[in-house]
Amino acid sequence: xxxxxxxxxxxxxxxxxxxxxxxxxxxxxxxxxxxxxxxxxxxxxxxxxxxxxxxxxxxxxxxxxxxxxxxxxxxxxxxxxxxxxxxxxxxxxxxxxxxxxxxxxxxxxxxxxxxxxxxx
Numbered sequence: 001x002x003x004x005x006x007x008x009x010x011x012x013x014x015x016x017x018x019x020x021x022x023x024x025x026x027x028x029x030x031x032x033x034x035x036x037x038x039x040x041x042x043x044x045x046x047x048x049x050x051x052x053x054x055x056x057x058x059x060x061x062x063x064x065x066x067x068x069x070x071x072x073x074x075x076x077x078x079x080x081x082x083x084x085x086x087x088x089x090x091x092x093x094x095x096x097x098x099x100x101x102x103x104x105x106x107x108x109x110x111x112x113x114x115x116x117x118x119x120x
Contacts, residue, residue: 003098003107004045004062010108011043015115019045034119042067042118043111045098046086053083053095062098064107066114092117 001009011017011032019030028047033039044065050057065088068076073094076082081102085093096102096110 002062003102003104004047004064006104007043007045007064007098007107007111010111014112034115036119040118042115044088048086050097053086053097055083055097061100063095064098065093065095066110067093067117068110068113069117072110072113 008019017032017035019032021027021030023029030045031041032043033041047060047062050059050061053063063086065085070091073091076094082094082096084090084095086095
C-alpha cells in the first residue's frame with residue numbers, strides 16, 4: 001500500500017472522514033475536512049509534477065499538505081523532511097513528498113496534529 005492510500009485509510013479509521021475532490025481540473029487533489037459546520041481542511045493530498053514542488057525530478061509525485069506549529073514547519077524543512085507548503089500558508093503548513101521514506105508513524109503524528117490545530 002502506498003503512503004497516499006495509507007493516509008486515506010488512516011484518516012478514515014481515526015476520524016471517519018473521506019477525501020473530497022473539490023476541483024474538476026485537478027481530479028488527483030483531495031481535501032480532508034472536519035465534519036462540523038465550518039468544515040475546515042486538515043489535510044490535502046495531491047499528485048503533481050515534482051518541479052512544481054521545487055524538486056529536481058520530472059514526473060508526477062504524490063504529496064500531502066498538513067498544518068503544524070511554525071517551529072515544526074521550520075525544523076522539518078531545515079531537516080530536509082518537508083517542503084514549503086504547496087498553495088498554502090508556508091508559515092503554518094508544510095508539504096511532504098510521499099513514498100519518499102517519511103515514516104508512517106511520523107505521518108500519523110503530523111496528521112493528528114493538523115487535525116487538532118484546525119478543529120476550531
